[in-house]
Amino acid sequence: MIDVSTVADISALRESYDIECKLAQGRDGKDQLPKDVWETYSAFANTQGGDIFLGLKERKDQSFEVAGIENTQKVLDELWTSLNNPSAVSGNVIRESWVKVIAIEGKNIIHIHVPQAPRKQKPVYIK
Numbered sequence: 001m002i003d004v005s006t007v008a009d010i011s012a013l014r015e016s017y018d019i020e021c022k023l024a025q026g027r028d029g030k031d032q033l034p035k036d037v038w039e040t041y042s043a044f045a046n047t048q049g050g051d052i053f054l055g056l057k058e059r060k061d062q063s064f065e066v067a068g069i070e071n072t073q074k075v076l077d078e079l080w081t082s083l084n085n086p087s088a089v090s091g092n093v094i095r096e097s098w099v100k101v102i103a104i105e106g107k108n109i110i111h112i113h114v115p116q117a118p119r120k121q122k123p124v125y126i127k
Helices: 005-014 037-044 072-083
Strands: 019-022 050-054 056-058 065-066 099-104 105-115
Touching: 005 056, 019 037, 019 056, 037 050, 037 105, 072 099, 072 105
Parallel strands: 019 050
Antiparallel strands: 050 105, 056 065, 099 105
């Protein structure tokens, strides 16, 4: 699990095989769990795991800045509802302690650590 707590940490992030950053603003700008987060969740769970950061905006140089999520509880509720719904995903491999709201310069982001799924739960897939 990556430790991120400052603007410098955010600026240093780059998307890779184990890091994915998403804006999570929704179409109307009222915060929403991105639909494509499930593809990332499945990919991380079926490989070596990874970290998803919500509330970050990608710059032209492929670095990130904090955009923030105003209603983190709404986004978290969407996350947990889908993770625990067998008609959405085949299984939940995330523990509550691996999902954190981080305040950076007065804005909130959400950090989700997705571990590699145990052999008995693989493959983790989207339904």
